[in-house]
Amino acid sequence: xxxxxxxxxASADCCGLRVGRGLPQEGPTSASSAKEIVLKPDAKALDAMxxxxxxxxxxxxxxxxxxxxxxxxxxxxxxxxxxxCQKTVHxxxxxxxxxxxxxxxxxxxxxxIPPSYLTSINQMRKDKKTDYAMLASKLGKxxxxxxxxxxxRSGTNMGDGxxxxxxxxxxxxxxxxxxxxxPIKALQLCTLLPYHSARVLVCGGDGTVGxxxxxxxxxxxxxxxxxxxxxxxxxxxxxxxxxxxxxxGTSYTGEIPVAQVLRNVMEAxxxxxxxxxVQVTNKxxxxxxxxxxxxxxxxxxxxxxxxxxxxxxxxxxxxxxxFSSRILNKAVYLFYGTKDCxxxxxxxxxxxxxxxxDGERVExxxxxxxxxxxxxxxxGGCRLWEGMGDETYPLARHDDGLxxxxxxxxxxxxxxxxxxxxxxFRIGQAHTVRLILKCSMMPMQxxxxxxxxxxxxxxxTHKTHALMLYFSGxxxxxxxxxxxDQEDIKDTE
Numbered sequence: 001x002x003x004x005x006x007x008x009x010a011s012a013d014c015c016g017l018r019v020g021r022g023l024p025q026e027g028p029t030s031a032s033s034a035k036e037i038v039l040k041p042d043a044k045a046l047d048a049m050x051x052x053x054x055x056x057x058x059x060x061x062x063x064x065x066x067x068x069x070x071x072x073x074x075x076x077x078x079x080x081x082x083x084x085c086q087k088t089v090h091x092x093x094x095x096x097x098x099x100x101x102x103x104x105x106x107x108x109x110x111x112x113i114p115p116s117y118l119t120s121i122n123q124m125r126k127d128k129k130t131d132y133a134m135l136a137s138k139l140g141k142x143x144x145x146x147x148x149x150x151x152x153r154s155g156t157n158m159g160d161g162x163x164x165x166x167x168x169x170x171x172x173x174x175x176x177x178x179x180x181x182x183p184i185k186a187l188q189l190c191t192l193l194p195y196h197s198a199r200v201l202v203c204g205g206d207g208t209v210g211x212x213x214x215x216x217x218x219x220x221x222x223x224x225x226x227x228x229x230x231x232x233x234x235x236x237x238x239x240x241x242x243x244x245x246x247x248x249g250t251s252y253t254g255e256i257p258v259a260q261v262l263r264n265v266m267e268a269x270x271x272x273x274x275x276x277x278v279q280v281t282n283k284x285x286x287x288x289x290x291x292x293x294x295x296x297x298x299x300x301x302x303x304x305x306x307x308x309x310x311x312x313x314x315x316x317x318x319x320x321x322x323f324s325s326r327i328l329n330k331a332v333y334l335f336y337g338t339k340d341c342x343x344x345x346x347x348x349x350x351x352x353x354x355x356x357x358d359g360e361r362v363e364x365x366x367x368x369x370x371x372x373x374x375x376x377x378x379x380g381g382c383r384l385w386e387g388m389g390d391e392t393y394p395l396a397r398h399d400d401g402l403x404x405x406x407x408x409x410x411x412x413x414x415x416x417x418x419x420x421x422x423x424x425f426r427i428g429q430a431h432t433v434r435l436i437l438k439c440s441m442m443p444m445q446x447x448x449x450x451x452x453x454x455x456x457x458x459x460x461t462h463k464t465h466a467l468m469l470y471f472s473g474x475x476x477x478x479x480x481x482x483x484x485d486q487e488d489i490k491d492t493e
Contacts, residue, residue, distance in 0.1 A: 035083050038118045049116055051082040051103045058088045066093035084112070086169070090458055108262055111146040113193075114139070114172045121192050134196040146265060147190070147229065148175040149212055151204030155236030155251070159203050164235070165258040178208065183215035190219075198229035199469065201265055203252075204317040207235040210297055212448060213275065217295075220464070232265045232469040239448065241377035242298050245398060246271075250381055256357055268469035272399040273297065277463040278446050280476050283437075283455035294446040299378055301355070301459060302435065302453075303346045303369020304411040306443040310450035316341050325353040346442065347410075353437050357405060357430035365425065367407040369414070372433050372460060374398055379418055385425030394429055401462055402429045433460040469482040 018391065035052070054291040056077035064071050064079075071079040081088045085106030089098050105112050120135050136143060152160040159177075166175045176186040190198040202209050209231070216228055234252050235243035244250045247268075252261075278294040350364035364370075371384065375398045378384040385396045385404045396404050407425035408414050416422035435458040444453045 032105050035167075035172060036115050037171055038122070039115045040119070040228060041405055048102045049084075049114065051087070051098065051101060052084055053080040053082055053089075053094070054281045055080055057081065059086075062088040064090045064093050066090070066097045079304060082106075083168070085109075089285070096254075107259075108169060108266075110140070110142045110144055110266065111170060111199075111262060113169065113174055114147045114196055115196060117286055118173065118192075119175060121349045121393060132192065133194045136197065144197055145193055145263070146170065146174060147186065147198060147200045149178050149186055149200055149204075149208075150176070151208040151236070152177045152179050154204040154208060155253075158236055158254070162203050162258065169259060169262065178204070178211065178377050183212045184218055185228070187212075187215055187219060190229050191204075191224060193227070195226040196228070198227065199232065200229040201232045201234055201261075203234040203236060205235065206240050206298060206447060207449075209242055210295065213297065216466065217275075217464060228467060230270050230467045230469050232471070234261055241378045241380065242375055244377045245375040245382060246273075246468055247473070256297075264473060265469065267473065268471045271466045271468055273466040274398055274401060275463045275466055276374060277461050278402070279459045279461075280444075280453065281457045281459070283457070294449075295463060296372075296374060296446050296460065298375050298447045299371055299373045300444070300446050300458070301371040302437070302442050302444045302458075303367070303371070303408065305369060305371065305379065305408075305414055306445040306450050307345060308411070309445050309448060310443045310452065349442075352442065353435055355405075355427070356434040356436075357428050358432055359434075362427055363425075364407065366409070367425065368410045369408040370427070370435065371406050371408065371424075373404040373406065379414070382418040384417060384424055385426070387417060388420050389421055393426060396429075401431055403431070403433055403460065404429055405433060431462065434458070 017021040039049075042423075056072070056079065058072035058079050058081045060072070062071045062081075063069065065087045066089055069090070071090060079088060079090050080094050082103055084103050087106060105114065117135055117139070121132065124130070124132070124135075148163075148166045150159045150163050150166070163175055163177055174189070176183075177482060178186065187200070200212065202212050212231065216231070219225070219228060220331070233240075233246060233248045235248055235250060236252060238251055240250050248264075256366060276296040278296050278300055279291050280294075281291040282289055347366040349367050349369065353364075353370070355362045355370065371378065373385055373396070376383055376385070376396065383395065384406060387393075396402075405427040407427055408417070409425070413422060413424075417424055437453065437456050437458070439455055441452050441454050443450060444458070
């Protein structure tokens with residue numbers, strides 16, 4: 001508004017325009033600087049879109065595309081930035097060279113849905129045409145539009161800030177807050193894109209990823225298989241073993257810029273992930289009560305790790321404001337783990353349960369816990385199936401239709417495994433796992449969601465495959481021991 005340097009103010013969510021504190025936030029140039037997600041039908045830019053320049057607010061260390069000298073070096077509103085391709089140019093260079101140049105959408109052109117594409121789609125729908133591939137051919141074979149599904153409440157509300165950053169770099173129509181627009185609604189944007197072209201970046205924890213994968217399963221039920229996207233993950237919060245298995249790390253805290261996140265998505269490779277149905281049938285009730293059903297992506301467990309999760313969740317529900325710190329959360333987990341080492345609430349599990357792998361009953365030693373794994377990581381970064389890595393064991397993959405089943409002798413044994421001082425008791429691999437809880441209440445969990453369970457039968461069977469994106473550039477917690485597994489996964493594609 002006043003074109004002077006500001007210390008405090010407001011920032012536009014889509015174009016990055018800023019105004020100083022106390023000044024009218026609509027500004028005199030708001031109409032010309034607004035980021036249009038769809039062009040008007042009579043626009044002349046359907047085939048060749050011009051740059052959309054806004055004055056000032058250029059990023060630090062940005063260079064002019066004409067003279068290659070630094071832009072925005074003065075402490076006031078100066079120079080220009082295109083809100084689509086992010087190119088910057090000096091005032092003088094703009095007047096001499098770039099006034100009428102067309103925009104190519106810059107580095108992320110293969111991820112952006114151009115406004116002209118949406119305008120053409122609207123016109124085709126009015127004419128009752130659905131051959132969207134013809135429109136996409138103009139954008140090239142490398143065009144893989146990206147849809148952002150961010151949980152604004154994840155990672156101590158870090159997802160909220162990410163929404164604005166993605167809207168600046170992409171078309172705002174591609175960016176959704178899943179707390180306001182459920183994934184099943186947001187994913188309908190895929191049906192306006194060419195077959196098998198869309199990618200989705202989920203910004204949130206493993207729970208948010210599971211929510212999105214459930215919505216994709218609903219698309220399959222509706223007969224929309226051709227529009228199913230591949231899913232990448234930007235992990236927020238703690239734990240996040242699924243994202244770690246897929247090479248995206250355990251937690252994003254802003255250590256790399258959002259632009260680099262988009263580059264990583266473009267470089268990622270497509271793989272498959274097994275998804276499993278967990279059916280819990282309570283004992284008795286003459287089969288009148290409907291079994292509970294869960295979908296498992298990571299792991300199922302009964303025993304001390306489920307007990308720690310159950311105690312943690314119970315106290316967090318009573319006082320959620322006290323559990324906003326990652327360090328405090330880990331301290332609470334440590335407290336309950338230490339307590340269980342002394343009390344041993346889950347002892348003699350082998351006397352309380354029967355375990356069947358592919359229909360064959362397994363004799364169990366004196367265990368306190370049983371864990372059924374689908375992915376390589378467990379417990380916030382531990383490669384449980386591998387243990388210390390000093391023993392031979394069958395290869396584990398997350399796309400082979402097999403589950404890995406291990407036993408633990410208690411909370412102290414779990415802690416030893418996590419720091420590579422002990423191996424788990426490897427029970428075996430199976431396509432179907434059946435666990436019968438004969439008596440008493442026991443803690444159980446599926447993908448970190450715990451509950452107390454009475455006598456029942458738990459049956460785990462294969463449900464479907466999910467199309468995921470694996471990023472090989474991220475160094476996971478135990479990359480050396482997992483390299484052979486991941487190379488084998490790629491060879492199968």
